[in-house]
Each structure stands twice: as C-alpha cells, then as structure tokens.
Amino acid sequence: MMSVELNSTANDTGVDAAVAAARRVIAGLVRAGDLSGADMAGIAERLNAVADDLDRDAPDVEDRLVNMWRGDGTTRHDPATGPENPIAPPLTFEGKDDGSIEAEVTLDLPYQGPPASVHGGVSALLLDHTLGVANHWGGAAGMTAELTLRYHRRVPLFRPLTISGRLLSVDGRKIRTAGSISADGEVCVTAEGLFISKDMGRPR
Amino acid sequence: MMSVELNSTANDTGVDAAVAAARRVIAGLVRAGDLSGADMAGIAERLNAVADDLDRDAPDVEDRLVNMWRGDGTTRHDPATGPENPIAPPLTFEGKDDGSIEAEVTLDLPYQGPPASVHGGVSALLLDHTLGVANHWGGAAGMTAELTLRYHRRVPLFRPLTISGRLLSVDGRKIRTAGSISADGEVCVTAEGLFISKDMGRPR
Numbered sequence: 149m150m151s152v153e154l155n156s157t158a159n160d161t162g163v164d165a166a167v168a169a170a171r172r173v174i175a176g177l178v179r180a181g182d183l184s185g186a187d188m189a190g191i192a193e194r195l196n197a198v199a200d201d202l203d204r205d206a207p208d209v210e211d212r213l214v215n216m217w218r219g220d221g222t223t224r225h226d227p228a229t230g231p232e233n234p235i236a237p238p239l240t241f242e243g244k245d246d247g248s249i250e251a252e253v254t255l256d257l258p259y260q261g262p263p264a265s266v267h268g269g270v271s272a273l274l275l276d277h278t279l280g281v282a283n284h285w286g287g288a289a290g291m292t293a294e295l296t297l298r299y300h301r302r303v304p305l306f307r308p309l310t311i312s313g314r315l316l317s318v319d320g321r322k323i324r325t326a327g328s329i330s331a332d333g334e335v336c337v338t339a340e341g342l343f344i345s346k347d348m349g350r351p352r
Numbered sequence: 353m354m355s356v357e358l359n360s361t362a363n364d365t366g367v368d369a370a371v372a373a374a375r376r377v378i379a380g381l382v383r384a385g386d387l388s389g390a391d392m393a394g395i396a397e398r399l400n401a402v403a404d405d406l407d408r409d410a411p412d413v414e415d416r417l418v419n420m421w422r423g424d425g426t427t428r429h430d431p432a433t434g435p436e437n438p439i440a441p442p443l444t445f446e447g448k449d450d451g452s453i454e455a456e457v458t459l460d461l462p463y464q465g466p467p468a469s470v471h472g473g474v475s476a477l478l479l480d481h482t483l484g485v486a487n488h489w490g491g492a493a494g495m496t497a498e499l500t501l502r503y504h505r506r507v508p509l510f511r512p513l514t515i516s517g518r519l520l521s522v523d524g525r526k527i528r529t530a531g532s533i534s535a536d537g538e539v540c541v542t543a544e545g546l547f548i549s550k551d552m553g554r555p556r
Contacts, residue, residue, distance in 0.1 A: 202380030
C-alpha cells in the first residue's frame with residue numbers, strides 16, 4: 149500500500165459543519181420547488197442574512213486563493229470531494245491494492261438530469277475528478293487534455309453508486325486513465341481520460 | 353426565428369428567491385474557508401434550522417418528481433440552468449439565427465479546479481447541458497450517448513465566459529452536436545456529443 153493521502157478529513161465543526169448544513173438546504177430547496185408549504189420569503193431573508201454575515205467577514209480573495217492551496221496534499225474546496233464546498237456531494241475515495249480507487253455515493257434531486265436519474269454532466273464532473281485522484285494514487289499528476297464519456301444506461305438517483313478510477317499508463321508526459329460509474333452491479337457510464345503531466349503551480 | 357422556449361424565467365419571489373440567496377451562501381462559504389472571522393458554529397445552526405423547516409414542509413418525493421417535470425417545456429430544477437437549483441450558476445441561453453445558442457456566465461470559487469480556474473468537470477457539466485439545449489433549439493432531443501471534451505487552455509474564474517452549442521446533424525436516431533467555452537475571445541474547451549433520439553418519458 150502506498151501512503152498517499154486520498155481525502156481531506158471533514159470536521160464536525162467550523163466551516164465544514166456550515167457546509168454540511170448548506171448541503172441540507174440545497175437538497176431541501178430542490179425538493180421543495182413550489183410545492184412546499186414553507187415560508188419561502190422568510191427562508192430567502194434568513195439565507196440572505198447568513199450570506200451578508202459571510203460577506204462582511206470574508207477574507208480577501210487573493211488571500212483565500214493562497215490559503216486554499218496550502219501544502220501539497222489534497223485540497224478542501226473542490227466541487228467533487230471538498231468538505232468546504234456545498235456543491236460537492238461529497239465523494240470519499242478508498243485506495244485499492246490493485247491500483248484503482250473507488251468511492252460510494254448516493255445522489256439526490258440537485259444532481260438530476262433525466263427523470264429520477266443523474267445528470268450526464270454531473271457524471272462527467274464526478275468522473276473527471278475521480279480520474280485525477282486515480283492519477284494521484286498511481287503516482288502521476290496532470291491537467292485534463294481530453295475526456296471521453298460513454299453513457300450506457302441511466303444512472304439512478306437515490307441508490308448507492310460506485311465510482312471508480314484507475315491509472316492505465318504513463319508515456320512521457322501523457323497519462324491515460326479510465327473510470328466508471330456503476331449502480332446495482334451494472335456499469336452505467338465509462339470514462340477515458342488523457343492527461344498531460346504538468347506542474348500546476350499552486351499559488352504561494 | 354423559431355419560437356422555442358430556451359430558458360425558465362427566474363422569479364424574484366418564492367423558491368427562486370430562496371435559491372438565489374442559497375447561491376450567495378455557497379459562494380460565501382467557499383470564499384470563507386477557515387480564514388473567515390464569521391461565527392461558523394452559529395451559521396451552521398442557522399442553516400440547519402432552515403433545512404429543518406424545509407424538511408418539515410417537504411412534499412413527497414414522488415409528488416415532487418411529477419411536479420418538477422410538468423408540461424413539456426424547459427424544466428426549473430436542473431443543475432446548469434435551473435432557477436430552483438442552487439448548484440446551477442445559472443446559465444441563461446440566447447438562441448441565434450445561425451442555429452447556435454449561447455450563454456454568458458462568470459464563475460466563482462465554488463466551481464474551481466486548478467488554481468483560479470474552472471474545474472474541468474464543471475466545464476463538462478455545463479457543456480453537456482448546453483449541447484442538450486442546442487439540440488432542443490435545433491428541433492431534436494435525445495439522451496447523451498457519448499461526450500468528448502478537449503481542454504485547450506485553462507478556463508478562468510471571475511471572468512465572463514461564453515458557452516455555446518450547435519446541432520450539427522441528425523442521421524436517423526443519431527444526433528451530433530458541438531459546443532465550446534471561450535474566454536477573452538479564445539476557445540478554452542471544445543465538446544462533441546452524440547445523442548440518441550428518445551422519448552424521455554416525463555413522470556405524470
């Protein structure tokens with residue numbers, strides 16, 4: 149087993165707790181639509197008050213752009229796994245001895261495309277990120293140059309999905325990686341990525 | 353000009369106003385990270401209270417799944433354009449006489465991949481959706497079968513992006529569509545999609 153850090157640990161306190169609560173609000177709003185009996189004008193007011201408080205105490209964006217890239221390990225802010233990003237479902241990866249990585253996740257209404265199914269673009273988002281983490285787990289790192297997704301069957305909402313990735317080859321600066329999303333033991337989406345090895349130049 | 357509806361109109365009231373406020377909260381939390389002076393425990397409590405209120409008054413998910421697909425026009429809940437979805441930036445499309453569609457959008461920290469750049473998977477999400485709307489504008493509709501993305505240069509955060517799509521051809525059930533994301537007049541990402549014409553069977 150390699151000792152590569154695959155996930156940022158989510159905390160029960162601080163911004164992570166607020167982000168977890170924000171995910172509940174996102175899911176609740178999409179579930180509500182215009183069918184809910186909730187006082188939406190009041191909820192808008194309460195959410196705007198939270199946003200006002202966050203804005204008042206916000207760090208400079210330049211400072212935050214250095215802070216969020218500190219160290220050389222996993223980041224905490226990305227839209228697929230980040231404990232500091234309410235958009236992230238979030239994915240949590242497990243590294244396998246066979247060189248692959250895997251995450252299990254169940255997606256709710258905010259990620260819907262076709263009825264009761266995951267949006268094809270959300271599958272693309274999660275697979276692109278998974279391929280990048282698979283590269284990291286395999287000891288490579290690069291920028292996405294080309295990504296091809298094949299949609300074999302609908303990806304269901306509300307059911308556990310297995311998202312996996314595996315580094316296939318490194319040839320000079322070219323990194324090739326594959327991944328898939330499965331549900332109920334059947335492959336729904338497959339992805340192939342070509343990445344170009346590159347120092348991504350974290351802001352310091 | 354065809355009279356195809358390309359966008360759902362966002363309201364200033366009701367759930368749309370709450371969703372707009374939730375987008376401010378999402379952006380504020382990712383901007384804050386652990387650098388903010390805001391009372392995060394208090395914010396978590398306030399957001400959980402909003403989520404509790406939404407949960408208490410939530411419609412049955414089966415009812416909502418019919419409600420959110422009512423009619424045959426654009427939906428209001430999708431994660432790219434939906435006025436009822438806080439994850440959506442949101443995109444608003446303009447139909448062009450040359451058969452293409454176009455949206456202008458500026459993305460903030462929640463959509464970050466490489467430093468100060470849009471996540472490759474977010475570009476994929478927005479392009480997949482744009483290609484679907486381009487099909488609609490061109491009089492076709494189908495499920496994504498294959499999507500290929502080529503990343504030519506980084507897509508900047510904080511700057512206006514132009515996202516465009518165009519139906520290329522319909523051959524039997526095969527629909528081919530292309531799109532791109534540009535910034536400052538330069539093409540950053542291109543997409544090609546193969547869609548299969550299919551009745552998506554809205555829940556009734």
